[in-house]
Structure formats: structure tokens, C-alpha cells
Amino acid sequence: MAPVFLDDPVFWALHVLQIGVIGLTDIEEAFGVDIAYAEELENQMFDHNHWPVFTVPLRSTGNIHVIYRNLDGDMGLDYVLTYPDLPHDLGLAAVAADFVGPGMSWPELLTIANHPPAAGDRTRMDAASRLLILLPALGDADLPDTAVPTVAAALSELTSSPDPDHIAETLLHNDKAYWRPATWEQLSNGATVCDEPRSRRYGVPWECTTDQDVAVTRALTGT
Template sequence: MLITGFEDHPLVDGSYLLDDPVFWAIHVLQIGVIGLTDIEEAFGVDIVYAEELEDQVFDHDHWPVFSVPLRSTGNIHIVYRNLVGDMGLDYVLTHPNLPDDFGLASIVADFIGPGMSWPELITIAHQPPTADDRTLLDAAGRLLILLPALGDTDLPDTAVPTVAAALSELTTSPDPNHIAEILLRNDKAYWQPATWDQLSNGATVCDEPRSRRYGIPWECATDQDVTVTRALTGT
């Protein structure tokens, strides 16, 4: 697998982790919210096993990668960038109409994001599986793997129960509704939830300056902004 910026790094297929409820607990905690410091209590997992799995997920010599094929023929690659001294979680969009791979979001020391709005996340989560989609076949998996890249002030009433349903399906949390509420409603540790606007040319931009999709509603979006929006929405 070739992803711009990762050509010389030890990327490995992370799909072997997707059936493990403890992985999903570890993954959603990358959101960095306050109030979920006890993984054992929040997700009902064995702490010793969770620590062992964390060693695999954050192994400096093996960087798990997960890929979500998009209906638009693009892909979002989720990379656990386990670089010594520069650990992070990167969301990279690849698409034939983009000249270079596009970094949607990065959860690192200098945070970049958010990468997508709630409608975009839901569209991707509920898209029909593609012929190449062999690792994240279900909506719950796509929803949770992409959730750390979300940042949206305008969440519908259905957001918490939707995330709770995914948590209930993929984790052993004794109270998925409470966990979903914390994940979605608490302020993020790395960027503030953004307001998203659709411009007249169809591009969707947000008001968070840390986002690579930052834009001002009355300004013209670039061709790249339009392509990214169409890639995520399948339009």
C-alpha cells in the first residue's frame, strides 16, 4: 500500500484488529475527550489485555492501517503513525481527481482538523459496501473508525443514539449511550467542533482554522475543496 508521506514506514494491514471489542475501545479514546480515562470501567474490558493490545496498536515497528473505500472511487486511509516521538492518527483521502493524497485530519501534537461533518460521516458509514470493501463491511465499523475525524457543532438528535448503537455492536461497554454522549458532546481536546457551510459551487467548508477544509462562506472554494467534498459525499 502506497500512501503519500508513508512510503518508507512500516505500514501493516490492521484488519485483524477489527473483530476485537478492545481495539474499538482503544480507537474511540483517540478522540481525547475528558471523562473516559478508565477504559476498564467505560468499556468493560480487562485492563491487562487492553494494555497488551495497546502495545500492538502503537507498535513502532508495525503501523496499523485501515482503509474505507468510498462510493466515489476514492479511499480514506486511517494510519496509526507510531513514530517514536511523534505518535499520531492520520486520516488520508486518496482520489483519482486529486493530484496528491489529501490529509483530512491528524491527531498529533499540532492537530489538523476536523476532517468531516456529521452528514459526510453518516453518508460514508451507510454507503453500500463496494467490491473492494473487505475489511469494514458494516456501517458501525465505518462510523467508529472515522469518528475521531469528526467535528461538527450541528449534530442532530439522532447522533448520540447512532453512535451508541455502533458502540453497542462493536464494544462491550455497559453504557454505550453515556459513552456516545461524552464522545460527541464534550469539547474535543484538540480542536473545537466546527460549523460547516456549503458554498454555491457545492464545496463544503468549515470555520475551524486548524482544518484543511477551512473556508469563509462568501469566498470562492478551490477546485480541491470541491473535489474533496464530492469524494466524501459520492456526488
């Protein structure tokens, strides 16, 4: 765990930029940060000898581990789901050279952000933190009108952006550098799958079995 980063507005600026959208190249203008300090913090975040890991507990007793995979020659941001009903840890999404995703829909992201485990979230993450730490794993073509103001509110709380509404709009609606926004559907067995072939949740046997698709949905939604 890397709790020291969670209180730093510059960390959150650097983290959401992992989404890879076009149009947010000037971090100083977009987030009001000092470039020299941002470069210093970025070196810490991507240090080959220290892999920051953030754990988001789920209501389902599962966890999503957000891992800065700082392997020399194989850098990436991994979203790994652990859940008792899964036979092994599952890589929900990977922001890396070989992209895997999206990992979740907007309703799932919002559920995780707004409904921490009943026993309390011991990771020092509030709703805004949970939303932004998981945001790079999102991919949803059917975002509601409330999505931009919801992300903007989280950005306003955690960053120093002078224009969080513009940043939220860009993060959610500009073309991404990796997977396209996916269309999600719930199957008759309760599993939620998408139509993006890069996703583990594409709904075909060579990605996840039917039982695993159901387990992932239950893990993320707490049902």
C-alpha cells in the same frame, strides 16, 4: 491493513478514546475491558515497528486511509484521503501533537458509514465499523438528535460498554482536547467547508484550492 483488530472489542474502545475527550479516563469502567489485556493490545497498536492501517473505500472511488503513525517521537492517528481528482493524497485530519481537523461533518460521516461502494466493501467493515473508525476525524457543531443513538448503536455492536449511550454522549458532546466542533456550510460551487482554522477544509487558499475543496466534498459524499 490490520484486520485482526477489527474483531476485537478492546481495539474499538482504545480507538474511540483517540478522540481525546474529558471524562473517559477509566477504560475498565467505561468499556468493561480487562486492563492488562487493554495494555497489551495498546502496545501492539502503537508499536513503532508496525503501523496499523485501515482503508475505508468510498462510493466516489476514493479511499480514506486511517493510519496509526507510530513514528518514534512523532506519534499520531492520520486520516488520509486519496481521490483521482486530487493532485496528491490529502491529510484530512491528524490526531497528534500538531492537530489537524476536523476532517468531516456528521452528514459526510453518516454517508460514508451507510453507503459503501456499489462493488462491496472488501475490508470487512460494516456500517458500525466504518462509523467508529472515522469518528475521531469528526467535528460538527450542529449534530442532529439522532447522532448519539447512532453512535451508541455502533458502540453496542462493537464494544462491551455497559453504557453505550453515555459513552456516545461523551464522545460527541464533551469538549475535545484538540479542535472545537466546527460549523459547516456548502458554498455555491458545491464545496463544503468549515470555520475551524485547524482544518484543511477551512476554505482559505493556503489550505486547499477552490477546486480541491470541491473534489474533497465529492470524494466524501459520492456526488
